[in-house]
Amino acid sequence: MPLAPLKLSQSLEDYLEMVYMLRKENGIARVKDISTALAVKMPSVAKAVLELKKLGLVTQEPYAGVELSKDGEKLAHQILNRHLLLKLFLMKLGVSEATANKDACSMEHILSAETLSKIGIFVNEFRKKGSSK
Amino acid sequence: MPLAPLKLSQSLEDYLEMVYMLRKENGIARVKDISTALAVKMPSVAKAVLELKKLGLVTQEPYAGVELSKDGEKLAHQILNRHLLLKLFLMKLGVSEATANKDACSMEHILSAETLSKIGIFVNEFRKKGSSK
DNA sequence: TTCTTAAATTAGCCTTGACTAACATTTACC
DNA sequence: GGTAAATGTTAGTCAAGGCTAATTTAAGAA
Numbered sequence: 001m002p003l004a005p006l007k008l009s010q011s012l013e014d015y016l017e018m019v020y021m022l023r024k025e026n027g028i029a030r031v032k033d034i035s036t037a038l039a040v041k042m043p044s045v046a047k048a049v050l051e052l053k054k055l056g057l058v059t060q061e062p063y064a065g066v067e068l069s070k071d072g073e074k075l076a077h078q079i080l081n082r083h084l085l086l087k088l089f090l091m092k093l094g095v096s097e098a099t100a101n102k103d104a105c106s107m108e109h110i111l112s113a114e115t116l117s118k119i120g121i122f123v124n125e126f127r128k129k130g131s132s133k
Numbered sequence: 134m135p136l137a138p139l140k141l142s143q144s145l146e147d148y149l150e151m152v153y154m155l156r157k158e159n160g161i162a163r164v165k166d167i168s169t170a171l172a173v174k175m176p177s178v179a180k181a182v183l184e185l186k187k188l189g190l191v192t193q194e195p196y197a198g199v200e201l202s203k204d205g206e207k208l209a210h211q212i213l214n215r216h217l218l219l220k221l222f223l224m225k226l227g228v229s230e231a232t233a234n235k236d237a238c239s240m241e242h243i244l245s246a247e248t249l250s251k252i253g254i255f256v257n258e259f260r261k262k263g264s265s266k
Numbered sequence: 267t268t269c270t271t272a273a274a275t276t277a278g279c280c281t282t283g284a285c286t287a288a289c290a291t292t293t294a295c296c
Numbered sequence: 297g298g299t300a301a302a303t304g305t306t307a308g309t310c311a312a313g314g315c316t317a318a319t320t321t322a323a324g325a326a
Binding site: 044 | 282283284285286290291292
Binding site: 163164165175176178179195196197 | 272273274275276277
C-alpha cells in the first residue's frame with residue numbers, strides 16, 4: 001500500500017495529471033507536449049519527471065515518452081477525477097467553462113477530503129433535481 | 134489608485150489578513166501572535182512585514198506592533214470578506230466549520246473573480262430559498 | 267537599578283520550482 | 297547516409313518563503 005502516505009506537491013500533481021491526459025489523448029506523453037500544455041520550459045519538465053521517477057510513479061527511457069507505473073496511473077486517475085468533479089461543480093454554479101477549468105486546476109490540489117465529498121454530494125443532488133441539462 | 138494593480142502572493146495575503154484580524158481582536162498585531170496564529174517562526178513574520186512595508190500596506194516602528202495603512206486596511210478587508218464568503222459557502226454545502234475555515238483559507242487566494250461572484254450569488258439564493266437557518 | 271526573560275531583528279542557510287545557456291540525441295528530409 | 301531541425305538533458309542561476317542561530321531591545325522581578 002504505497003499510495004496512502006504519498007502526498008505530492010501541487011506542481012508534481014500537475015505534471016502527473018498531464019502525463020495521464022496526454023497519454024489518453026495522444027497515446028504518448030512527450031516532454032515537449034507536457035511543457036507546452038503546462039506553459040513551462042522543457043528543463044522544468046525534465047526535472048519534474050526525475051522526481052516522479054524517484055517516487056516510482058512514472059518510468060522513462062532517456063529521450064523517450066513518459067510512462068505511468070501502476071501506482072502512478074492510479075494516482076493520476078484520482079487527481080483527474082477530482083479535477084473533473086470540480087470543473088462540473090463550478091459550471092453548475094454558472095461559471096464559464098474556461099474559468100471553471102482554470103479554477104478547478106487550482107482547487108484540486110488544496111481541498112480537504114471532506115469538502116470534496118460534500119461537493120460530490122451537491123453535484124449529485126443537483127443532477128437528480130434536474131437542472132436544464 | 135495604487136490598489137488595482139496590486140497582486141500579493143498567497144503568503145503575503147495571509148500575513149496581511151492576520152494583521153487585520155489580530156488588530157480587530159486584540160487591538161494590536163504583535164509579531165509573536167502573528168507567528169503563532171500562522172504557525173510560522175518569528176523571523177518569517179519579520180521578513181513578510183518588511184515586504185508589506187515596502188508595498189506600503191503596513192507601517193511599523195521597530196519593536197512595536199504592526200499597523201495597517203489606508204490601502205492595507207482596504208485590501209485586508211477585501212481578503213477577509215472573501216474568506217468569510219467562502220467559509221459560509223462551504224458550510225452551506227455541509228462542510229464542518231473547522232474544515233470550512235481551513236479550506237476557505239486556501240481557496241481565498243486562488244479563485245478567479247468570476248467564480249467568487251458566482252459563489253456570492255449562490256450563497257444569496259440559498260439564503261432566500263430559506264434553508265433551516 | 268540591575269538582571270533575567272521575552273520579544274523582535276538580523277544574518278545566513280535550505281528547498282522548491284521555475285529559468286537560460288549549452289550540450290546531446292533523435293528524426294526527418296534531401 | 298549525412299545534415300538540419302526538433303527534441304531531450306545537464307549545469308548552473310534566481311526568487312520566494314520557510315528555517316536556525318545569534319544579536320538587540322524591551323519589560324518585569326528582585
